[in-house]
Amino acid sequence: MKRALPFILLLAGTAAMYLLMPYNLAFATRILVMGIFVLSIDLVLGFAGIATLGQAAMYGAGAYAAALFAAHAWAEPVAGLAVGAAAGAVVALLSGLVLMRASGLTLIMLTIAVAALLAETANRARDLTGGADGLRVAFGPVLGLWEFDFIGQTGFCYAAAVGACVLGLLALVARSPFGLSLRGLQSSPARMAAIGAPVYPRRVAAYTLGGAIAGIAGALSAQVAGLVSLETFSFTLSAEALVMLILGGTGRLWGALLGTVLFMFAHHYAAAADPFNWLFAIGALVMVVVFVLPGGLLSLPGALKGGRHD
Amino acid sequence: MTEGLVVRGLSKRFGGLVVSDGLDFDLPPGARKALIGPNGAGKSTFANLVTGIHAPSSGSIRFDGADISDMDETARVRLGIAKTFQITTLFTGLTVRENLRLAVLERERRGFRLFCRADGDPEVEAEIAALMDQLALEPLADRVVERLAYGQQRLVELAMTLALKPRVLILDEPAAGVPGSETHLITDAIEALPADLAVLIIEHDMELVFRVARSIVVLVAGRILTEGTPAQIASDPQVRELYLGGAHG
Numbered sequence: 001m002k003r004a005l006p007f008i009l010l011l012a013g014t015a016a017m018y019l020l021m022p023y024n025l026a027f028a029t030r031i032l033v034m035g036i037f038v039l040s041i042d043l044v045l046g047f048a049g050i051a052t053l054g055q056a057a058m059y060g061a062g063a064y065a066a067a068l069f070a071a072h073a074w075a076e077p078v079a080g081l082a083v084g085a086a087a088g089a090v091v092a093l094l095s096g097l098v099l100m101r102a103s104g105l106t107l108i109m110l111t112i113a114v115a116a117l118l119a120e121t122a123n124r125a126r127d128l129t130g131g132a133d134g135l136r137v138a139f140g141p142v143l144g145l146w147e148f149d150f151i152g153q154t155g156f157c158y159a160a161a162v163g164a165c166v167l168g169l170l171a172l173v174a175r176s177p178f179g180l181s182l183r184g185l186q187s188s189p190a191r192m193a194a195i196g197a198p199v200y201p202r203r204v205a206a207y208t209l210g211g212a213i214a215g216i217a218g219a220l221s222a223q224v225a226g227l228v229s230l231e232t233f234s235f236t237l238s239a240e241a242l243v244m245l246i247l248g249g250t251g252r253l254w255g256a257l258l259g260t261v262l263f264m265f266a267h268h269y270a271a272a273a274d275p276f277n278w279l280f281a282i283g284a285l286v287m288v289v290v291f292v293l294p295g296g297l298l299s300l301p302g303a304l305k306g307g308r309h310d
Numbered sequence: 311m312t313e314g315l316v317v318r319g320l321s322k323r324f325g326g327l328v329v330s331d332g333l334d335f336d337l338p339p340g341a342r343k344a345l346i347g348p349n350g351a352g353k354s355t356f357a358n359l360v361t362g363i364h365a366p367s368s369g370s371i372r373f374d375g376a377d378i379s380d381m382d383e384t385a386r387v388r389l390g391i392a393k394t395f396q397i398t399t400l401f402t403g404l405t406v407r408e409n410l411r412l413a414v415l416e417r418e419r420r421g422f423r424l425f426c427r428a429d430g431d432p433e434v435e436a437e438i439a440a441l442m443d444q445l446a447l448e449p450l451a452d453r454v455v456e457r458l459a460y461g462q463q464r465l466v467e468l469a470m471t472l473a474l475k476p477r478v479l480i481l482d483e484p485a486a487g488v489p490g491s492e493t494h495l496i497t498d499a500i501e502a503l504p505a506d507l508a509v510l511i512i513e514h515d516m517e518l519v520f521r522v523a524r525s526i527v528v529l530v531a532g533r534i535l536t537e538g539t540p541a542q543i544a545s546d547p548q549v550r551e552l553y554l555g556g557a558h559g
Contacts, residue, residue: 173424180428181421184412187401194361194399195474196387197416205422 006254010167013261014160025152029224031264032159036166037217037237038244038256043170044210045242046250047179049186050203051104053238054111055214057095057118058088060233062215063222064122064129067137070223075140077223081162081216088215089208091118096207100200112235119233134229137222148226155224162220166213170253173209182206183251243282247289249296258297313374314338314508315360315391315478320369322355329355331532332369337478341508344523346516346543348552352532353512354396357480360510361393362386373478390477394470394484396512398463402456406447406466409455410438413473437473444502445469446495461488468499479503481511485518497521520544528552 017028037059044050065087066080074080095114102110122129129135141147146154173179181202184192192199222228231237240263248259263282270281293299315337322330329352337343345353358364360371362383371379378386401409414434415421429435442448445465450458455466468484485496493515500522503509513519519526519540526543528535536546543549 175427175429176425177415177420177423177428180408180412180415183404183408184401187403188399190395191399191401191470192416193383194387194393194395195413195416195470196384196392197412197421198384202421 010257018156023151025156026224027264027268029152029156029159030221031261032156032163033217033221033224034241034244034264035257035260036163036220037214038241038248038260039166039170039253040210040213040217041238041241041245042250042253042256043173043182043213044207046245046252046256047174047186048182048203048206048210050100050207050210051108052111053108053235053242054113054115055210055241056233056235056238057111057115058091058211058214059218059221059237060115060118060122060230061091062088062218063228063232064135064218065215066219067135067222067228068128070139071135071137075138076144077139077142077158080139080223081219084215084219084222085212086215088218089212092211092214093204093208096204096211100203100207112238115233115235115238119230122233123230129228132230134227136227138226139223148224152224159220159224162216166216167253167257170213174253178205186251243286245296247286247296249298252298255296255298262297313372314341316372317360318370318372320356320359320371321367322352322359322364323367329532330359330366333532333534335527335534337508337510339477339506339508341510342522342524343510344519344526345510345512345529346514346519346526347529347535350531351529353529354482356529357393357482357510357512360478360480361391387474387476390475391480392471392474392476392478393480394467394482396482396486398460398467398487400455400463400466400470403454405452405454406442406458406469407438407451409466409470410441410473411435413470414438417474441469441473444472445499459489461492464488465492465495468496472499472503476507478508479510481509481513483513484511485513485515493518 017031018025021028037055041052041055044052044055062084066084069083070080099107099110099114123131139148142154142158146158148154181192181197184197185199185202189199218232221232244259244263245256246259247262248257249255266282266285267278270278289297293303317333317335320330320333321328333356345356347353355364359366362381362385366379370377373389373391378389401412411428411434414437415428442451445468447465447469450462455463458466464484464487471479481500485493488496497518500509500511511519511522523540525537526540527537528543528549530552535548536543538546
């Protein structure tokens with residue numbers, strides 16, 4: 001029962017968003033998309049300890065791949081997700097072969113550089129991507145059954161279903177031997193090598209899997225919005241997603257989701273209250289959480305019980 | 311004779327500093343050798359050369375007839391050459407049980423498995439339990455390693471390496487920092503190792519060395535000063551000079 005509790009909360013939360021904000025489903029859908037994206041960073045950074053500020057590279061690749069696939073080949077969204085996942089995985093694999101040799105600050109700079117390179121490439125390839133104007137694409141009905149409607153009901157349910165699949169997949173991975181080995185990599189690469197684990201291939205594999213999931217998030221964002229822009233590659237996106245992860249707590253799947261929800265709502269209401277100074281509210285929130293709960297919001301129950309909880 | 315580990319003319323230079331200077335060294339199966347010498351003699355460097363953490367500047371390392379000088383650390387561990395770290399190096403955020411589980415799973419080459427539970431194999435779990443039993447770690451099984459006392463961490467360090475079922479075991483100061491009351495756990499564990507396992511122990515604790523080792527190699531300034539049985543080494547005037555006259559008692 002205790003294990004099922006987070007799932008029940010998540011289901012209730014999703015249902016509540018649907019029922020309480022029927023005219024703001026686009027916002028609720030954005031939360032779901034960001035949740036998937038933050039989960040991808042949690043896998044790479046929270047589990048495997050790979051420092052990154054360029055996860056948007058794979059998000060953008062997934063978004064553009066899904067849009068181009070829909071425009072030129074097949075407009076069915078689920079197939080587009082697969083294409084987005086593949087694009088994210090390929091970008092992560094190819095860049096990861098170089099990046100995973102690096103660590104620390106060098107690695108962070110390189111991840112930023114990869115995202116910037118892709119953004120500039122998409123900007124230059126106007127004929128294909130629409131450049132700075134973005135790429136507007138009409139997607140077909142989901143599985144040929146559900147048409148995207150203008151209030152976003154289909155989009156929301158579709159994003160919720162994809163989110164549940166990704167979360168389920170990552171929950172499996174987290175407790176698998178692979179998941180355990182990622183936590184080992186984060187804790188001590190030297191010890192991993194000393195127990196005969198292939199450190200570099202394992203890091204590349206983790207980065208690639210994280211890239212595939214970021215690609216899914218990107219593809220989903222393109223599909224529910226019907227639009228892809230250069231923003232999908234932006235540094236801001238990577239950085240904000242990282243802040244969400246830190247807010248919630250790294251290395252735990254629920255932390256990624258909790259942080260996303262908190263950040264998105266804080267952003268939403270702070271920006272509505274004061275369109276010019278809303279970043280101040282976000283900054284204050286992050287500072288309070290980081291100072292009071294270094295392990296993120298998910299460490300709150302343990303902190304209340306007294307003594308840190310693992 | 312079965313070959314085991316054969317080192318010939320092994321040298322390592324860091325810039326102008328020669329840390330290992332033309333070392334010849336054999337470690338056949340079943341050996342119980344100790345490597346002793348003052349600080350800075352190059353003992354840990356030698357261990358790192360054998361395990362592949364450092365690449366040698368010259369010389370060769372062979373294991374069962376195959377040249378392994380160019381192999382990386384992972385490949386050598388997979389051949390069965392494992393070492394404990396002089397400074398405890400564990401997965402500090404994981405529990406004792408999880409640490410051992412990781413080592414066993416990697417030994418079994420299961421680290422890339424995605425769709426089964428890490429703790430789902432009863433055989434693996436039984437092996438972990440047996441290892442913990444051997445080193446009296448059972449009461450600590452579900453404690454996070456970073457909260458253990460240093461001596462307890464040293465035991466986990468040893469258990470991690472034993473979990474790899476090595477054929478050559480290099481123990482880099484296994485008893486350093488272990489309280490006297492727990493040293494016997496380490497000594498007992500070493501004495502209980504399989505008879506055909508080749509063991510090289512680097513240690514300052516002479517009581518432990520003399521109890522465990524059947525042969526002692528003395529390293530000074532990157533060179534082998536002498537090699538012999540514990541009795542020979544104990545009565546060697548050069549060694550006595552080194553240990554009684556030098557910085558170490």
